[in-house]
Amino acid sequence: MSTEIKNIAVFTSGGDAPGMNAGIRAVVRACVYYKKNIFGVYRGYEGMIDNDIVKLDARSVSNIIQRGGTILKSARSEEFKTKEGRKKAYENLKSRDIDALIAIGGNGTFTGLHYFGQEYDIPTICLPGTIDNDLPGMDYTIGYDTATNTAVEAIDKIRDTALSHNRLFFIEVMGRHSGYIALNSGIAGGAVAIMMPEDSMTVDELLVKLDAGAEKNKKSSLVVVAEGGQEGTVWEIAEQVKKKAPYYDTKVTILGHLQRGGAPSYFDRVLAGRLGVGAVEALLDGKRDVMIGIKDNKLVFIDFEQIDNKRHEVDPEAVKLAKILAI
Numbered sequence: 001m002s003t004e005i006k007n008i009a010v011f012t013s014g015g016d017a018p019g020m021n022a023g024i025r026a027v028v029r030a031c032v033y034y035k036k037n038i039f040g041v042y043r044g045y046e047g048m049i050d051n052d053i054v055k056l057d058a059r060s061v062s063n064i065i066q067r068g069g070t071i072l073k074s075a076r077s078e079e080f081k082t083k084e085g086r087k088k089a090y091e092n093l094k095s096r097d098i099d100a101l102i103a104i105g106g107n108g109t110f111t112g113l114h115y116f117g118q119e120y121d122i123p124t125i126c127l128p129g130t131i132d133n134d135l136p137g138m139d140y141t142i143g144y145d146t147a148t149n150t151a152v153e154a155i156d157k158i159r160d161t162a163l164s165h166n167r168l169f170f171i172e173v174m175g176r177h178s179g180y181i182a183l184n185s186g187i188a189g190g191a192v193a194i195m196m197p198e199d200s201m202t203v204d205e206l207l208v209k210l211d212a213g214a215e216k217n218k219k220s221s222l223v224v225v226a227e228g229g230q231e232g233t234v235w236e237i238a239e240q241v242k243k244k245a246p247y248y249d250t251k252v253t254i255l256g257h258l259q260r261g262g263a264p265s266y267f268d269r270v271l272a273g274r275l276g277v278g279a280v281e282a283l284l285d286g287k288r289d290v291m292i293g294i295k296d297n298k299l300v301f302i303d304f305e306q307i308d309n310k311r312h313e314v315d316p317e318a319v320k321l322a323k324i325l326a327i
């Protein structure tokens with residue numbers, strides 16, 4: 001292993017995701033194992049610009065493996081998108097001799113890291129930390145499994161009341177432009193339809209489906225709507241349904257940020273552990289400017305070009321499965 005890198009900084013950025021703490025812990029403990037100094041940057045790129053940086057050790061990350069959120073806090077930083085902002089950030093890192101960066105964040109975080117690493121010739125690796133599962137080249141991002149389980153738990157609860165009142169519920173889930181949470185929470189929650197960017201369905205097509213169910217004596221229905229779908233907001237969709245099919249007792253629930261919180265699942269903890277240790281080892285082996293991920297149960301390293309403006313496609317088989325199961 002190369003001995004060139006001595007001082008690594010870790011930070012979390014973008015929307016927080018359950019398992020980020022497990023990722024921080026893994027990075028810190030791997031650094032201690034390989035006898036490297038490890039720093040934590042608070043509030044992502046904002047803290048890098050504001051010099052909000054502390055030294056960490058193995059005990060700094062005790063008792064966080066089970067906690068949602070991120071002990072380093074997270075932020076979205078407009079200033080880091082400017083050359084001046086990035087210069088301030090670099091100078092703060094330089095003043096502590098920090099010579100490598102490990103970020104935990106999503107596509108935006110990796111984009112910033114890529115430009116920063118090129119501008120200042122500093123080795124960087126990004127761990128995929130986002131509930132959206134919108135990063136191509138890997139199977140799952142840290143936080144997606146927990147967020148989807150949370151959505152399913154909520155959908156199950158809504159099912160109870162929908163059934164009791166013979167109601168039609170539209171349940172909006174997060175995911176930005178990705179339908180992953182919608183698709184899999186919809187399948188697991190037994191939704192009659194899933195409206196998502198990758199498999200568009202108009203309100204008229206939805207009504208045909210709902211009416212066919214009603215004819216077969218279906219009394220209540222759950223429709224999962226991805227926040228980034230083409231048919232408009234969940235409120236607009238429900239409004240159209242109310243107008244065109246007033247015979248349904250239509251309700252809307254937006255799950256929102258509750259999907260981002262809570263204790264990470266075993267899956268997200270193990271994923272974060274593997275990726276955190278893998279990122280430190282990869283950096284010390286000379287890898288840089290990549291997103292680390294797991295595909296088919298193997299560590300993979302994904303270049304910026306493979307991620308920039310690319311979708312993480314949902315599996316067409318899963319889309320078909322959802323339709324067969326909802327018949």
Ligand SMILES: Nc1ncnc2c1ncn2[C@@H]1O[C@H](COP(=O)(O)OP(=O)(O)O)[C@@H](O)[C@H]1O
Binds near residue numbers: 045109129
């Ligand atoms: N083109 C860019 N140049 C520099 N920094 C960027 C760029 N795009 C995103 N970032 C930084 O990454 C942060 C996190 O990105 P965001 O898309 O909000 O979340 P995520 O990383 O979870 O996808 C942004 O707030 C910004 O500071």
Ligand SMILES: O=P(O)(O)OC[C@H]1O[C@](O)(COP(=O)(O)O)[C@@H](O)[C@@H]1O
Binds near residue numbers: 015106131132175227
């Ligand atoms: O918390 P905010 O700023 O309202 O952002 C909401 C967005 O963040 C997410 O929860 C997570 O997105 P990122 O991981 O890309 O930051 C999206 O699903 C959602 O669209």
Ligand SMILES: [Mg+2]
Binds near residue numbers: 014107132134
């Ligand atoms: Mg993102």
